[in-house]
Amino acid sequence: MKKTVTIQDISCYGKCSLTVALPVISAMGIETAVIPTAVLSTHTGGFTGYTFRDLTSDIPEISRHWKSLNIKFNSVYTGYLGSAEQINIVSDFFDDFRTDDNFIVVDPVLGDNGKFYNGFNEDFAEKMACLCSKADYILPNMTEASFMLKIPYTENYDRAYIEDILRKLARLGCKIPVLTGVHFDDKKQGAVAYDRENDTFFYSFSDNIARSVHGTGDIFASVFTGAVTIGKDIQKSLDISVNYTVECIKATIPYFDEMWYGSCFELCLGKLIDMIK
Ligand code: PXL
Numbered sequence: 001m002k003k004t005v006t007i008q009d010i011s012c013y014g015k016c017s018l019t020v021a022l023p024v025i026s027a028m029g030i031e032t033a034v035i036p037t038a039v040l041s042t043h044t045g046g047f048t049g050y051t052f053r054d055l056t057s058d059i060p061e062i063s064r065h066w067k068s069l070n071i072k073f074n075s076v077y078t079g080y081l082g083s084a085e086q087i088n089i090v091s092d093f094f095d096d097f098r099t100d101d102n103f104i105v106v107d108p109v110l111g112d113n114g115k116f117y118n119g120f121n122e123d124f125a126e127k128m129a130c131l132c133s134k135a136d137y138i139l140p141n142m143t144e145a146s147f148m149l150k151i152p153y154t155e156n157y158d159r160a161y162i163e164d165i166l167r168k169l170a171r172l173g174c175k176i177p178v179l180t181g182v183h184f185d186d187k188k189q190g191a192v193a194y195d196r197e198n199d200t201f202f203y204s205f206s207d208n209i210a211r212s213v214h215g216t217g218d219i220f221a222s223v224f225t226g227a228v229t230i231g232k233d234i235q236k237s238l239d240i241s242v243n244y245t246v247e248c249i250k251a252t253i254p255y256f257d258e259m260w261y262g263s264c265f266e267l268c269l270g271k272l273i274d275m276i277k
Contacts, residue, residue, distance in 0.1 A: 002229050003072070005033040005097070006222075007059070007090055008079030008109075014043035015262030016215035017080050021222040025077075027269045028226035028276055033073070035062055035093075038082045044118040045214050046261055054082065059089045063096055074102050077225040078131075079218055080109040082119070087127045094134045103228065106135035106174070107221035110144045113212065114153040122147065133173030137228070139221045141181040145169060158184065163201055166194035176234065180220055183208055190242045191220070193234055204238035206246040213249050215262045220245045223272065230276065240275045247271050 004025055008017040018034055025032040037059065041051040076097055081087055094104055108128040111117050116125075125147035132138045132148065142165075146153040149168050154161075162182055169177035176195050182205075183189040190205030220241045227237035248265040255264055 001029070001031050002074045003031040003033065004075040004077060004225060004229050005035065005073045006077045006079065006225070007035040007037060007081075007093065008218075009038040009040055009082060010036045011040045011043035013041065013261075014045075014047065014214070015265070016043045016045075016218045020215055020218045020265060021077070021079065023269065024219060024222040024265065024272070025226045025229075027272055028223070028230060030074075030226055030229055033071075035059055037080070037086055037090075043214070043261070052082070056083065056086045056089060059086070059093065063093050067096060072099060072102070073097060075105060075225055075229045076102065077105040077107070077221065079107045079221060081128075081131075084124060084127045087124075087131050091131055091134060103136040104134060105137045105139065105221065105225045105228075106132050107139045107217065108132055108144050108148060109217065110140075110147050112141060112143050112217070114143050114146075114155075116147070122150075129172055132169075135174045137176045137178060137224070138169065138172070138174045139178045139180055139217075139224060140169065141217060142179065145177075145179060148172065162192050163194070166192060166201065170194055170196040178224065178238070180217060186210060189246075191238050193238055195234060202235050202238055204235070204242045206242050207250075209246070209249045209253070211249070211253075211256065213252055213263045214260075215265075216245050216249060219248055219263065219265055227276065232276070240272075244268065244272050244275060 039053045129148040178193040188205040189208035193202040224241040247268045248263040251264040
């Protein structure tokens with residue numbers, strides 16, 4: 001069985017980070033180990049008054065224990081990280097758990113729609129960009145790419161601009177940057193990947209639903225990590241991730257009001273299992 005470890009927070013209520021990654025990657029038939037970086041009562045995107053318990057100091061201890069057990073992973077995937085110190089510790093974790101035949105995915109969770117999520121700033125974006133240099137795959141949206149590259153955020157772009165951004169992201173040091181939430185018109189939305197070693201771009205688009213749904217970045221990143229872990233190539237992994245994310249958004253449409261804080265991804269897990277057959 002393939003084995004992955006995902007390192008991100010548990011937002012106890014709100015459907016993002018670990019409460020998405022664990023069910024989604026498990027549904028893909030992959031053993032999914034977790035390192036919770038923090039426990040929040042809810043995510044930070046729209047809720048107020050949430051609790052936040054930092055678990056940074058547990059990470060090196062978990063890592064040491066796993067090392068003593070000689071545990072190995074086919075992939076390591078990080079999402080939302082809560083502090084600069086946590087980024088340093090995760091960076092050490094990469095050094096300890098990288099092998100000759102596994103890979104690292106960093107989803108540099110920083111913000112969306114041109115804005116930082118609560119608690120993040122330019123300094124943090126710079127540290128996240130450093131972490132990206134250790135990754136095989138990074139999965140920023142346009143907001144996160146702009147913050148890490150220190151360029152203005154724009155919604156007005158063409159293929160040449162996207163390809164230029166991807167080349168710049170590859171220069172951070174990762175092998176394959178994937179830009180998510182790309183749309184050249186109102187009809188289609190998707191992701192574009194760049195394979196630096198082969199100087200090749202991969203495009204994958206599906207229907208654009210004109211509504212931003214919280215947690216879809218985590219769904220995309222979880223499915224992408226899972227797809228590559230089970231051996232799908234870049235194009236196929238992009239297609240599965242884009243299509244499943246869109247299925248989750250479509251399934252949420254009847255519930256948009258009550259489900260303002262997340263998606264109905266649970267209703268689509270059966271489709272995900274079909275998509276990877
Ligand atoms: O979905 C990204 C995410 C993860 N974890 C926490 C968040 C967010 C986005 O707002 O607040 C705690």
